[in-house]
Amino acid sequence: MNTSAPGRGRLCVVGLGPGDDALLTEQVRASIASATDAFGYFPYVARLGGMEHLQLHASDNREELERARQALDLAAQGRQVLMLSSGDPGVFAMASAVFEVLESAASEDKARWAAVDIEVQPGITAMLAAAARLGAPLGHDFCTINLSDNLKPAAVIARRIRLAAQADFAMAFYNPCSTSRPEGFVRALTVLREECEPERLICFARNVSRPGETLKVLPLHAVTADMADMRTVVIVGNSLTRQVGKHVYTPRSYGLPAHE
Amino acid sequence: MNTSAPGRGRLCVVGLGPGDDALLTEQVRASIASATDAFGYFPYVARLGGMEHLQLHASDNREELERARQALDLAAQGRQVLMLSSGDPGVFAMASAVFEVLESAASEDKARWAAVDIEVQPGITAMLAAAARLGAPLGHDFCTINLSDNLKPAAVIARRIRLAAQADFAMAFYNPCSTSRPEGFVRALTVLREECEPERLICFARNVSRPGETLKVLPLHAVTADMADMRTVVIVGNSLTRQVGKHVYTPRSYGLPAHE
Known part of the structure; x- marks a missing residue:
């Protein structure tokens, strides 16, 4: 499935919960199953290790804004991109970082990223x-x-x-x-x-x-x-x-x- | 499965999330599958309708303390009892009501209920x-x-x-x-x-x-x-x-x- 999907790309900012996979929601599990790429801090990306349909893009936890830019770029190419957070993505996690990047983007980035469907999916926060x-x-x-x-x-x-x-x-x-x-x-x-x-x-x-x-x-x-x-x-x-x-x-x- | 389980009873206070079943965690889904009884406010109990392994005990939303007592009583008989909340059971929901009942119980109730395993399982809060x-x-x-x-x-x-x-x-x-x-x-x-x-x-x-x-x-x-x-x-x-x-x-x- 690691081919660029034609058509509209998607950036899905998901919460993996605090650690135990039993605390994942079915919504997030389904998003993981249908994604082509996953971005996130090293230990969160490691939780998806072994899933052969996913290209994994791990980065350090001081690189949130650059990570968000790369994820938006890939989604703008039509790919189905996950942004991983632990817990809930809206509680001191990646959702705000994605919107910060969107808001402060240069006009050519804004134009490209406008085609991306952005969705936030909640998780069990710590x-x-x-x-x-x-x-x-x-x-x-x-x-x-x-x-x-x-x-x-x-x-x-x-x-x-x-x-x-x-x-x-x-x-x-x-x-x-x-x-x-x-x-x-x-x-x-x-x-x-x-x-x-x-x-x-x-x-x-x-x-x-x-x-x-x-x-x-x-x-x-x-x-x-x-x-x-x-x-x-x-x-x-x-x-x-x-x-x-x-x-x-x-x-x-x-x-x-x-x-x- | 609607027989009184021998041995230790359990009261599992679970969060069903805000409404969409895709927001259930796998932990809660597993608890529902292994329970014998489910207590809760009418609309939450209705979400488990059609599950034949469960005895359903629905009550009004002004009866939280009595509902908690009944659930503890049944669990003390060795049954595997669910207490349903929407959202997260710890956020303005049934978990505190259960502990209030436990704390204020008469000594004979306390003695009976001491044998019950009580567990709270989080959910996606509204x-x-x-x-x-x-x-x-x-x-x-x-x-x-x-x-x-x-x-x-x-x-x-x-x-x-x-x-x-x-x-x-x-x-x-x-x-x-x-x-x-x-x-x-x-x-x-x-x-x-x-x-x-x-x-x-x-x-x-x-x-x-x-x-x-x-x-x-x-x-x-x-x-x-x-x-x-x-x-x-x-x-x-x-x-x-x-x-x-x-x-x-x-x-x-x-x-x-x-x-x-």
Whole structure:
């Protein structure tokens, strides 16, 4: 099937979920089956290894914009192109990068790429896979914050965490720290300690759905900065989040007597 | 297969996604195939109609706690029980209700239910299905707010929206209004008009992935209260959310020069 399809090309930005293939949707599986090419960060492309109908185009995770340009170029030639994200492509992943490239394109690129059908297909994002393994810590209002200061100022992140804590949202933190940017989670902890009570529950979900998955739940006062790394999603409970048996959950009710 | 399984019972709280069966995960599909019983709100149970291996137990959406008790009771008898949610069970759905029942149970119920294996399996939640159809409006930090004041005071909701706007989060609103509680979205609009510029993009995704799906995107100043109903997820952009062609997206970068 690795022939250039005649006619209209397609760029399908898909979410592979957090790691276990059982968390793929059938929609994404069907898109993989009918594609001719797949672009993505090395480890995501490796998940499609052995599929002989696909040409694989792996690149580094600092090359998102160039990867999007190449994928659009190939789709403009009529090919059926996948852009791979882990989790959900719309949550700190490739979907926004594709639209950034489209918006800022030179006029000749825009003209060529106008013929491409672009579709985004959702996937199970890491925080929801982590929440399910933990119980239901995001069962009430919550927010989702990328702690990396690669693309935004650290002060913006700190202010968001402070306001989110004042609003009593539960929170999910993506990219809590990386080798090149180790300070994200340290800074977040500083704000949480100023805004939240010491017993606030903090959950660390590492390698969710993958080999070596670990779940850890402890009160804020016992948390240390080394508990989060690049493979960890951190979930911060709201003021009512609690444990029942081995599970963590946030009640649906807030500040009202329970119904029923 | 409708015999009481001997041995350990199981309660599996699963997410069916927003409507289209192609958005089911294989994990959930396998759980459906191996279950003996399925509990849930009428329309979710109806999605499993015609599966002869399943005993179906449908109930009204005001009976979540009683439904959870019945499901735990059946699982305690050794049966393989599904608790159905649409979307993701951990986002304003049945997972928290199950843990609420477990926590508040009388001691004899607790003793019986202790033998039940409880597992939560994630699904594609409505806001991420809606975001994918729109483009990538949740591609930067965002929050997720249930606008129903059934289980929390309206003042808490208004305060959360205000703080979220001040933090410049994009927002996804679930349950913007219902027949019995029509005021949620009206109140949210009041806060948004006080905190956001008139050109802020607001997206209405109705019946996502289902027959009759509609997507609507317009600036805050043109929004009217009747644009949202029970079948609508509302996505509020952040201050940088914009349109490129027919898509809506929120850039990854914020307040810093773009890299690459």
